[in-house]
Amino acid sequence: MAGVANILHADLDSFYASVEQRDNPRLRNRPVIVGGGVVLAASYEAKAHGVRSAMNGRQARLLCPHAIVVEPRMEAYSEASTAVFERFHDFTPLVEPLSPDEAFLDVSGALNIFGPAASIAAQLRTRVLVDVGLPISVGVARTKFLAKVASAQAKPDGLLVVDPDREREFLHPLPVDVLWGVGPVTSEKLGNHGVETVGDLASSGRAEMQALLGAGTGRHLRDLAHNLDPRKVDTGRRDRSMGAQRALGVRVRTRGELRTDLIGLVEKVAARLRKAERLTRTVTVRFRTAELRAESRSRTLLEPTASTEVLTATADELLANLVDGPQGPGARLGRVGCSLIGITFSGLAPPDAVQLAFRFPEQGKATEALDDMMDDIRTRWGGKAVARASLMGAGSGFPVLARPTAVDA
DNA sequence: TCTGGGGTCCTAGGACCC
DNA sequence: TCTGGGGTCCTAGGACCC
Numbered sequence: 504m505a506g507v508a509n510i511l512h513a514d515l516d517s518f519y520a521s522v523e524q525r526d527n528p529r530l531r532n533r534p535v536i537v538g539g540g541v542v543l544a545a546s547y548e549a550k551a552h553g554v555r556s557a558m559n560g561r562q563a564r565l566l567c568p569h570a571i572v573v574e575p576r577m578e579a580y581s582e583a584s585t586a587v588f589e590r591f592h593d594f595t596p597l598v599e600p601l602s603p604d605e606a607f608l609d610v611s612g613a614l615n616i617f618g619p620a621a622s623i624a625a626q627l628r629t630r631v632l633v634d635v636g637l638p639i640s641v642g643v644a645r646t647k648f649l650a651k652v653a654s655a656q657a658k659p660d661g662l663l664v665v666d667p668d669r670e671r672e673f674l675h676p677l678p679v680d681v682l683w684g685v686g687p688v689t690s691e692k693l694g695n696h697g698v699e700t701v702g703d704l705a706s707s708g709r710a711e712m713q714a715l716l717g718a719g720t721g722r723h724l725r726d727l728a729h730n731l732d733p734r735k736v737d738t739g740r741r742d743r744s745m746g747a748q749r750a751l752g753v754r755v756r757t758r759g760e761l762r763t764d765l766i767g768l769v770e771k772v773a774a775r776l777r778k779a780e781r782l783t784r785t786v787t788v789r790f791r792t793a794e795l796r797a798e799s800r801s802r803t804l805l806e807p808t809a810s811t812e813v814l815t816a817t818a819d820e821l822l823a824n825l826v827d828g829p830q831g832p833g834a835r836l837g838r839v840g841c842s843l844i845g846i847t848f849s850g851l852a853p854p855d856a857v858q859l860a861f862r863f864p865e866q867g868k869a870t871e872a873l874d875d876m877m878d879d880i881r882t883r884w885g886g887k888a889v890a891r892a893s894l895m896g897a898g899s900g901f902p903v904l905a906r907p908t909a910v911d912a
Numbered sequence: 913t914c915t916g917g918g919g920t921c922c923t924a925g926g927a928c929c930c
Numbered sequence: 931t932c933t934g935g936g937g938t939c940c941t942a943g944g945a946c947c948c
Contacts, residue, residue, distance in 0.1 A: 518948090538916080539913095539914085539915085540913085540914050540915040540916075541914090541915060541916045541917090542916095543916075543917095556948075557916070557948090559915065560914095560915065561915080601947090601948080602918095602919085602947085602948050603948085604948080605948075683946090683947085684921085684945085684946065684947090685946085686945060686946045686947080687945090687946090688944085688945060688946085689945075689946085717922070717923060717924095718923090719921090719922060719923080720921095720922065720923090720945090723922095742919085743919085743920070743921090744918095744919070744920080745918090745919090746917090746918075746919080747917080747918080748916085748917060748918080749916095749917090750914080750915070750916065750917085751914095752913095752914065752915075785940085785941095787941095787942095797943075797944080798942085798943085799941090799942060799943070800941085800942080801940085801941060801942075802940095802941090803939080803940060803941085843916095845917090847919090
């Protein structure tokens with residue numbers, strides 16, 4: 504197999520719980536659960552008893568009665584995250600954050616300084632442990648996807664290098680749900696078709712998988728199973744949406760209460776939007792009925808905005824449509840069975856964004872042309888490009904970059 | 913006191929335009 | 931003038947991830 508394993512996926516172990524154990528010696532080597540109502544993070548000692556993230560707190564305490572439950576300290580986690588990412592950047596500028604505790608690193612330009620990728624991964628783990636006091640697992644491979652799978656296999660506190668000559672041996676025996684994008688629903692669909700392992704998926708029919716999972720998803724997952732993953736480490740990602748939501752429990756609310764909650768969320772997120780110097784075009788109000796059915800209403804505005812007044816008025820109309828619509832849950836009673844209310848702003852752009860569209864005629868060169876264009880945009884606009892692109896019309900002979908591409912002017 | 917909150921991406925169908 | 935197909939954007943819903 505051609506290529507060299509120069510991509511790292513670095514992932515802090517049980518991030519919040521590790522920070523708590525670091526800061527409070529009494530918690531070390533003990534089962535620790537962060538978050539009371541719902542488990543935000545669990546130490547490995549707690550995970551050994553079956554406690555998992557996102558688990559109901561009561562269930563977690565039943566599984567592990569002697570666990571120490573602590574309140575989350577978001578500021579401490581944020582500081583720890585910043586310190587860890589500084590260590591990443593000590594090794595390479597090519598860092599793609601996935602979340603506060605996880606990132607891809609392309610170290611192909613750092614080999615002359617720090618040695619082979621496996622050595623860089625070991626040095627990185629040491630630096631994070633010594634300087635920040637947190638255990639971190641690292642996967643090393645030729646592609647992003649393999650590196651991510653490797654770091655998961657390496658946990659806890661481990662390092663795993665996937666030899667480019669042994670990628671399929673590594674990948675094919677693993678269960679399909681190691682694939683990024685295969686959750687419970689997809690996993691069950693695949694299981695019903697006799698697909699249990701990544702190898703099973705690789706040997707299944709393409710048309711069959713696309714019929715089962717949809718064209719895009721089917722092709723993507725089958726490509727991953729065939730070990731095809733051309734994605735580069737991308738340092739230029741920007742937020743695509745911003746939102747907030749609030750769980751309300753099972754108590755029935757009056758419309759007025761619901762509206763007050765929603766307006767509060769709108770004001771909060773609108774402030775974040777302005778602080779981030781972004782405008783939004785699409786407002787979505789999310790709603791979950793007392794029976795836990797999700798519903799949403801959205802509207803796309805003519806002009807992007809960050810005005811609380813405009814956003815509040817829009818959210819208000821959408822909420823009214825949700826509640827009073829044809830099957831609105833509270834139309835007659837004036838009271839609404841609602842277990843969650845939320846707001847999302849999407850279609851984010853900088854205030855001075857411009858839109859660019861490209862057309863290129865050479866069939867079959869679309870992906871490379873797109874990559875080149877993105878590089879060009881980043882160079883010309885000082886790396887501040889906010890790019891959103893998709894390829895359309897591949898069958899027409901004229902692949903067109905059809906989505907607007909917004910960049911900081 | 914409560915029982916998660918923050919995101920990304922995909923899909924299908926309809927309106928509309930050329 | 932009629933018709934069909936391609937393309938774009940919007941909306942609602944859903945799966946998934948950390």
